Amino acid sequence: MSSPRARSLLRLRGLLRKELLQVRRDPSSILLAVVMPVVLLFLFGYGVSLDPLEVPLAVVADDSSAPARDLLARFASTPYFDVVTAATMDEASALLEGGAVDGIVRVRGDFERELLRDGRADVQLVLNGIDANRASLIRNYVTQAVAGWTTARRARGEPAAGPAVVLEPRTWFNPVNESRAYLVPGLIALIMTLTGTLLTALVIAREWERGTMEAILATPLRARELLIGKTLPYLGLGLLGLAISILGGVWLFDVPLRGSLFLLVLCSSLFLLAALGLGLAFSAGLRVQFVAAQVSVIAGFLPAFFLSGLLFDLGSVPAPIRFISHIVPARYFVDISHTLFLAGDVWSVVLPDALALAVAATVFFALARRNVGERLESP
Amino acid sequence: MSDAGEVMLAVRDVTKTFARATRPALSRLSFDARAGEITGIVGPDGAGKTTLLRLAAGLLVPDEGSLTMLGLDSVRETTALRERIGSMPQQFGLYQDLTVQENLDLYADLRGVTGDERRASFERLLAMTDLAPFTARRAGALSGGMKQKLGLACALVRDPEGLLLDEPTVGVDPVSRRDLWTILYRLVDEHGLGVVVATSYLDEADRCHRVVVLDEGAKRDEGPPRHFHDQVRGRVFAVTPSPASGPRRLQSRLAHEPSVLDATIRSGRVRCVLASSDPTALRAAVDDGDAATSDQVAPDFESAFMAMWRRHGEALPTGRAGAASGASTHDARETVIEVRDLCKRFGTFEAVKHIGFAVRRGEVFGLLGPNGAGKTTTFRMLCGLTRASDGELSVAGLDLRRSPALARARLGYMAQAFSLYRDLTVQQNLAFYAKAYGLSGRRLRERLDWALDEFDLRERRDDKTRSLPQGYKQRLAMATAMLHEPDILFLDEPTSGADPLARREFWLRINGFAQQGVTVVVTTHFMEEAEYCDRMLIMSRGTELAQGTPAEIRALAAGPETPDPSIADAFIALAEGAARPRAAVAGRAP
Numbered sequence: 001m002s003s004p005r006a007r008s009l010l011r012l013r014g015l016l017r018k019e020l021l022q023v024r025r026d027p028s029s030i031l032l033a034v035v036m037p038v039v040l041l042f043l044f045g046y047g048v049s050l051d052p053l054e055v056p057l058a059v060v061a062d063d064s065s066a067p068a069r070d071l072l073a074r075f076a077s078t079p080y081f082d083v084v085t086a087a088t089m090d091e092a093s094a095l096l097e098g099g100a101v102d103g104i105v106r107v108r109g110d111f112e113r114e115l116l117r118d119g120r121a122d123v124q125l126v127l128n129g130i131d132a133n134r135a136s137l138i139r140n141y142v143t144q145a146v147a148g149w150t151t152a153r154r155a156r157g158e159p160a161a162g163p164a165v166v167l168e169p170r171t172w173f174n175p176v177n178e179s180r181a182y183l184v185p186g187l188i189a190l191i192m193t194l195t196g197t198l199l200t201a202l203v204i205a206r207e208w209e210r211g212t213m214e215a216i217l218a219t220p221l222r223a224r225e226l227l228i229g230k231t232l233p234y235l236g237l238g239l240l241g242l243a244i245s246i247l248g249g250v251w252l253f254d255v256p257l258r259g260s261l262f263l264l265v266l267c268s269s270l271f272l273l274a275a276l277g278l279g280l281a282f283s284a285g286l287r288v289q290f291v292a293a294q295v296s297v298i299a300g301f302l303p304a305f306f307l308s309g310l311l312f313d314l315g316s317v318p319a320p321i322r323f324i325s326h327i328v329p330a331r332y333f334v335d336i337s338h339t340l341f342l343a344g345d346v347w348s349v350v351l352p353d354a355l356a357l358a359v360a361a362t363v364f365f366a367l368a369r370r371n372v373g374e375r376l377e378s379p
Numbered sequence: 380m381s382d383a384g385e386v387m388l389a390v391r392d393v394t395k396t397f398a399r400a401t402r403p404a405l406s407r408l409s410f411d412a413r414a415g416e417i418t419g420i421v422g423p424d425g426a427g428k429t430t431l432l433r434l435a436a437g438l439l440v441p442d443e444g445s446l447t448m449l450g451l452d453s454v455r456e457t458t459a460l461r462e463r464i465g466s467m468p469q470q471f472g473l474y475q476d477l478t479v480q481e482n483l484d485l486y487a488d489l490r491g492v493t494g495d496e497r498r499a500s501f502e503r504l505l506a507m508t509d510l511a512p513f514t515a516r517r518a519g520a521l522s523g524g525m526k527q528k529l530g531l532a533c534a535l536v537r538d539p540e541g542l543l544l545d546e547p548t549v550g551v552d553p554v555s556r557r558d559l560w561t562i563l564y565r566l567v568d569e570h571g572l573g574v575v576v577a578t579s580y581l582d583e584a585d586r587c588h589r590v591v592v593l594d595e596g597a598k599r600d601e602g603p604p605r606h607f608h609d610q611v612r613g614r615v616f617a618v619t620p621s622p623a624s625g626p627r628r629l630q631s632r633l634a635h636e637p638s639v640l641d642a643t644i645r646s647g648r649v650r651c652v653l654a655s656s657d658p659t660a661l662r663a664a665v666d667d668g669d670a671a672t673s674d675q676v677a678p679d680f681e682s683a684f685m686a687m688w689r690r691h692g693e694a695l696p697t698g699r700a701g702a703a704s705g706a707s708t709h710d711a712r713e714t715v716i717e718v719r720d721l722c723k724r725f726g727t728f729e730a731v732k733h734i735g736f737a738v739r740r741g742e743v744f745g746l747l748g749p750n751g752a753g754k755t756t757t758f759r760m761l762c763g764l765t766r767a768s769d770g771e772l773s774v775a776g777l778d779l780r781r782s783p784a785l786a787r788a789r790l791g792y793m794a795q796a797f798s799l800y801r802d803l804t805v806q807q808n809l810a811f812y813a814k815a816y817g818l819s820g821r822r823l824r825e826r827l828d829w830a831l832d833e834f835d836l837r838e839r840r841d842d843k844t845r846s847l848p849q850g851y852k853q854r855l856a857m858a859t860a861m862l863h864e865p866d867i868l869f870l871d872e873p874t875s876g877a878d879p880l881a882r883r884e885f886w887l888r889i890n891g892f893a894q895q896g897v898t899v900v901v902t903t904h905f906m907e908e909a910e911y912c913d914r915m916l917i918m919s920r921g922t923e924l925a926q927g928t929p930a931e932i933r934a935l936a937a938g939p940e941t942p943d944p945s946i947a948d949a950f951i952a953l954a955e956g957a958a959r960p961r962a963a964v965a966g967r968a969p
Contacts, residue, residue, distance in 0.1 A: 007491040014488025018474065018481070025476045215472025215533070218436045218543075219489040220461045374457060376438045 011221055015229030022203070023233060032199045033237040034244065037191040041248040044183045054082040055138055056101040058092040061085070065112035067153075071123070074149045075105060080141045096128055103127045103138050181256070184249040185341040186310035189330040190301070191245055192268065195238040196275025197282070197300035198293065204230060204283035205292035214376065223374050227365075231276050238272040239265070249341070259340030263350065267340070270357040271333040275300065277364025284371030304330035329360040387541050387573030388412040388435055392444035395430055395596075404430040405596040407444070412589070414540070414573040417563060419587030421578060421684065423878035424849045426593035428577035429469065432543045435575065436466045449540055462490075465539035469546050471530025475519030479510055479529055482518055486533040504532040507562060522920070523750040524555025531559065535566070542566070544576040548583065550875070550904050552749030552919070553947040554954050560586055581681040581879055582907075590680065592687070599687065607683035613656040614640075615682045618649045618664065618673040626929075627743075627911065629669050631890045634883075636660040641685035643883065644910035646943055647930050652682045652689075681879070688880050713740045715867060715898050716761065721770035723756050730756040732921045733770070738900060738914075740866075743893045745912035746902040747946075753921040754902040755795060758871050761900065762792050775866060791865035795872045797856035801845040805836050805855055808844055809862065816863035830858040833888075850881035857888075868892065870901040874908065886911045906947040917950060924953045 023029045059072050076083045084101055086092035092104045106124040114121040125142050127135045207213040216226075242265065249255040257264070278300055286292040306312060307321070308330035314322055325331050332353040339349045390410050396403040405427045412418035420428045433439045435446050437457035446453040451460040473482055483504070487497050505511040508528035513521065518529060527547055534542060548556045560583070566572045576587070584590045585604050592599040600607070620629040626644045633651055634642040638660045641652040649670075651661065664670040716738040723731040731753045738744040746754045759765040760772060763783030772779045777786040799808050809830050813823050831837040834854040839847060844855065853873060860868065870889075874882045882905070889911065893899055901912070909915050910929050917924040917932065925932055929946060936944035936952035944952070 010488050010491055010493065014485045017488075018477065018485045021481060022474065022476055210475065211468050211470040212472050212474055214433075214438065214468040215466075216489060217438055218461060218464075218466040218468070218472075219486065220458055220491065221489055222458070374437075375440065376433060377440070 007220075008222070008225060011219075012225050012229055015216075015221075015225065016232060019203075019229060019233040023237065029199055029203065029237070032202075033195050033241060036194055037241040037244045038248070040187055040191055041184070041245060041252070044187050045180055045248070045253045055080060055103070055141065056084060057081045057138075058084045058086045058095050058101040058104045060087075060089050060092045060104060060106040062089075062109040063107050063111040067115055067158075068107045068111050071107065071146070071149050072105070074145055075142075078141075078145060080145075093126075096126065099128075101128075102134065103142070105142060180253050181342060182338065183310070184245070184253055184255045185337040186308065186334045187249075188242060188245045188268065188337055189271065189304055189308055189310060189333045191241045192238045192272050192333075193275050193300050193304040193330060195234060195241050196272050197279040198296040199237065200230065200234050200276055200279030201283045201286060201292040201296045202289055203234075204280070205286055205289040208287035209289060217374060217376065221374070223369065223372055227280065227368060227372055230280060231273075234276055234279075235269070235272055238275070239269065242268045242272075255341055257341055258344040259350075260345055263345060264337070264340045267333065267336045267350065267354050267357065270354060270361055271329060271336075273361040274329040274357055274364055277361055277368050280368035281364055281371050284368070284373075303328040307331060308334040310334050329357055332356040332360075384416075385414045386411045387414040387449060388418075388575060389447045390431070390435075390444070391446070393431075393434060393441045393446060394443040395427075395434060395439065395441050403442075403596050405434070405441075405593075408593075408596070408598055409444075410591050410598060410601055412573060412575050415567055415571045416588035417567055417574045417576060417586070419576055419578055419584045419590045420593060421581065421584050421590055421680075422593035422599070423688070423880055424579075424876065425595070427596040428593060429545055430596075431593070432466070432545050432575065432577055436464065436543055437461065463539060464541040464543065465534035465537070466543040467530045467534045467545065467547055469549070471526050471547075473518040473526060473530055473533070476517060478515050478517050479521070480514040482529060482533055483514075483536060486536045490537040492537045500536055500538070504535060507565075508532050509558075522555075523551045524558070527551050527555055527559060528562075531562065538570070540572065542572055542574045544574065546577055546579060548578065548580060550750040552904075552954065553906055553950045555749075556580075556583075556947075557951060579878060581684055582679070584680040584684070592684070604680050607680050608678040611652055611678045611683045611686050613675065614653045614686075615676050615678045616651045616653065616658055616661055616673050617645070617676045618651060618661055619671045620647075620649065621668055621671045624669040627890050627913075628894070629664065630911075631887060631894070632664060632669055633660070634887055640689040641682065641883070643681075643685075644929075645907070646933060646945060647910070650676070650682070652678075652686045684879065685883070714738070715740050715775055716744075716900065717771070717773045718761070719771040721757065721760060721772060722768045723753075723760060723765065724768045730921050731760070734916070734918070734921075734923055735770075736916050736926060738898055740898050741893055741896045742913045743889060743899045743901065743911060745909050745915035746900065746918060747904070747906060747909050747915050747950075748902075748918035748924075749904055751920070752918040754904075754918060755871055757918070758869060758900075758902055762790065762869050763787055764792075788863075789865055790867040790869060791860035791863070792869045793856050793860040793871060793873055795875065797852055799844050799852060799856055799859070802843060804841050804843055805847070805851075806831075806840040808855060808859060809836075812859040813862045818862065826862050826864075830862060834858045849876060850878070850884075853877055853881060853885065857885075861892075865897070867898045867900070870899065872902055872904070874903060874905060882908070906950055907945065909946040917953065919954060924950070 023033070057075060059075060061068055061072055075081050084095065086095060086104075089106060092101070092106070095101045096104055104126040106126070108122070108124065111121050123146060125139065127138060204213070246257070246264070250257055279296060282295055282299070283292060286295055304310070307314075307325040307328045309325075310330070314325055314331070317325070336350050336353045339346050388411070390408055393405055393408045394403055395405045408431070420431060422428055430439065434441055435448055435453060437453040437460055440454050448460055449463050451463070453460060474485070477485065483501055487500065492500055505514065508531065510525065510528060510532065513525065518526060521529065531547065548559060563574055567574060578584065587604065589601070589603050590607065591601045618629060618633065620626045626647055626649055630642050630644050630649045633639050633649055638654050638657070639651050640654055643650050653660070658673060661670065661673040665673060714737050718737070719735045721731060721734045722729065734757060736744070746757060748754050756765065760767045761774060761779070763779045763786055767780065774786045775789045779786050800811065803811065806827070809827050810823075813826055818826055831840060834857065836851065836855060836858065839851060844852065847855065857870070857873065874885055877885065886908065889899055889901070903909070909932070912929065914926070914928050915932065916926045925935060932946055932949045933944050936949040941948055
């Protein structure tokens with residue numbers, strides 16, 4: 001008889017091979033591990049954008065002078081606006097009320113006169129404020145457009161509209177202010193939560209449902225071998241999801257990767273281990289696929305979606321919820337991912353976050369080890 | 380390897396109560412199972428058979444007492460124990476999406492079988508189970524019998540010294556059941572293996588060396604089959620029905636005699652267990668012209684088992700379908716279901732191939748076959764739940780392909796997984812289905828009263844359905860299917876998972892309904908239940924094996940070696956091609 005160590009490895013090999021065969025033959029795990037990241041990537045990359053482009057905007061030129069025309073041409077020339085020219089303010093108001101445009105820029109009849117007399121002039125902006133966020137974004141766009149025109153005129157020594165001192169807004173790390181560059185790195189957290197928690201909980205619940213868990217537990221299989229055998233394949237699948245996300249992000253959506261790839265993979269693995277540990281810990285108690293799916297979505301996916309800072313800025317949520325967000329591992333990973341993609345290897349950010357992830361992974365795996373035993377009932 | 384006769388499994392004072400359970404699953408259970416023997420664990424549903432096997436494999440921990448297998452404690456020496464035993468859970472514990480070979484490989488890896496030992500083991504097991512030609516086939520695509528053999532092979536991959544089998548033959552065809560027992564005897568005789576097998580087939584208890592009867596977690600009795608036979612020796616009789624009466628009517632009459640503990644139909648005769656050796660009741664039946672002859676016959680385990688449970692004076696169901704049951708007003712010979720050339724394809728898979736039969740009013744018609752034979756698919760087409768790919772189908776004179784809703788109003792359907800609302804009470808479930816069938820006012824109340832009385836549910840009317848024992852659930856499901864007094868009753872595997880007692884009761888009830896003119900179509904994988912049918916269609920892999928009355932089917936297998944074959948014998952003969960199936964077609968209905 002061979003050594004206990006060799007036989008342990010043999011058992012592990014058996015489990016791993018079985019798991020890989022099942023993944024290969026089961027469309028649902030491929031769906032979750034490969035198709036889902038691609039779909040999410042496209043959804044978030046193309047579908048969800050937090051920056052409005054081609055905002056329908058009405059322009060009313062009561063003054064047909066050269067500076068007025070020059071200013072309005074500036075709106076037409078940016079990709080942010082889809083300009084509709086209205087003859088009168090009344091016509092523009094009707095468009096706004098009907099929802100055909102989101103805002104009105106009006107250049108009054110005394111624009112050129114005022115500009116020549118005072119060296120400055122006012123431009124009227126009317127916005128549809130129903131969606132306050134969108135309205136404020138549009139106001140920013142308009143302000144920037146006007147500011148751009150002012151600067152250009154100043155450079156030529158001509159009088160300009162707007163205040164004499166022009167603010168120069170600048171957004172750090174995401175200079176083009178594309179939300180995509182911000183969303184895609186965060187998306188990795190979602191994708192890996194899916195493969196880590198949901199897929200793992202599902203495949204183990206399936207073994208309970210089909211009675212195969214009882215059959216393999218009745219063999220000399222040890223709990224730690226079962227844990228490793230269930231972790232490694234899905235760690236691999238999760239890293240595949242990561243690779244798809246990174247490639248998609250960098251190539252399709254031009255998201256910069258300013259930090260080191262190695263560090264990103266390392267931190268992702270840590271996060272993935274935490275997600276896997278959570279899935280494994282759930283699975284011992286949840287022996288029905290339906291329940292496993294529900295619990296992993298509620299306790300895994302939704303927190304990663306809402307409490308990670310991926311979509312909603314954690315700085316502006318109520319304090320109790322912000323407090324809760326500290327126990328969501330995705331929060332730390334989204335932070336790391338944003339930093340590594342958009343800023344670089346900022347150790348002061350990455351190190352504490354990675355440490356938090358390591359703690360989470362350890363805690364969840366300890367839980368899983370306690371729950372996944374060699375018997376049918378948890379101790 | 381342990382010596383034959385040595386204690387392989389010692390169960391001592393074992394008590395196990397699950398969380399949230401009202402009574403222990405096992406209480407103070409003690410017995411020995413020996414090496415070189417097959418020990419059968421028998422008992423009604425919920426008796427604790429599965430719990431016992433799981434405890435023995437160390438999958439569960441007893442609250443009190445101990446289980447020692449091969450000298451190893453099931454709790455403290457679990458891993459060492461698992462190195463030396465093989466076990467097969469219900470549903471065989473196979474990975475459906477892995478092939479036969481991949482399943483074997485996995486279990487060989489898990490059990491540490493390598494090199495030459497591995498090759499030799501695979502060769503031996505594949506030869507033993509006849510699975511060698513199918514190594515590349517996925518386990519999910521195997522027939523029930525082949526799955527069972529593969530499950531067994533996986534449990535045997537490393538020559539265990541003890542084998543634990545949990546209901547290894549459920550839903551498996553008679554040929555595979557016979558083969559499994561042949562294999563088990565060989566393992567026991569040649570290798571001195573000790574086997575513990577839980578079973579709900581009472582005829583299998585007769586094949587064990589020793590039987591332990593469990594009842595609500597406690598040991599009711601224990602001993603070799605002979606010990607049980609002795610309990611009813613001299614009290615078992617076979618009564619031949621008179622040509623005018625037929626076995627079903629005679630069985631119904633005798634079952635309701637106070638001195639008869641059990642009556643069942645076996646090979647066209649009614650087999651009775653009497654409370655005493657005084658056959659007065661049987662003689663009365665002969666005198667009345669219901670029976671022709673009655674003979675004392677050798678007892679079997681089933682007789683003893685049924686006698687053990689039948690309490691004196693306990694009311695048996697009579698099967699009153701209801702006051703307005705349509706039968707009497709119709710011609711009793713009328714054909715109510717006609718099926719011609721019925722086919723069903725799922726993609727390239729042909730689930731049902733050219734099935735044809737006809738059922739007359741008041742007949743009990745059985746669709747028989749092992750799991751995967753196409754019974755349920757045929758059934759769903761009959762009820763208008765699935766469209767037929769091809770063929771003609773008329774139920775109650777209506778073409779199901781054109782007017783399924785109309786036909787459905789006249790039939791009652793009891794699905795395999797009972798369609799009951801688990802969180803509603805018995806009364807609420809009944810009321811819901813009654814209203815769904817459009818009953819209201821006085822008629823609604825009448826039918827609810829009928830259901831509570833006929834199915835003996837009154838005491839449990841306010842209990843949540845989820846808390847009912849399996850037997851009650853089955854009764855409730857049948858009651859809901861009959862509230863609207865259907866002319867035709869479709870029952871899909873109504874006795875699957877039911878214990879022998881519940882199955883007896885069920886057939887008595889069906890018997891009563893049929894006598895009142897309700898047409899019953901029923902599927903079952905219990906071959907012996909075919910005796911209760913007027914006529915039957917035996918299916919295997921989507922095709923017809925034979926069709927006819929129980930007597931006609933049995934006659935197919937009659938020969939010098941089997942002068943008195945059972946339906947299961949006939950199935951084996953048909954499946955192995957020894958009998959010519961078409962011989963029975965002569966008995967087909969118009």
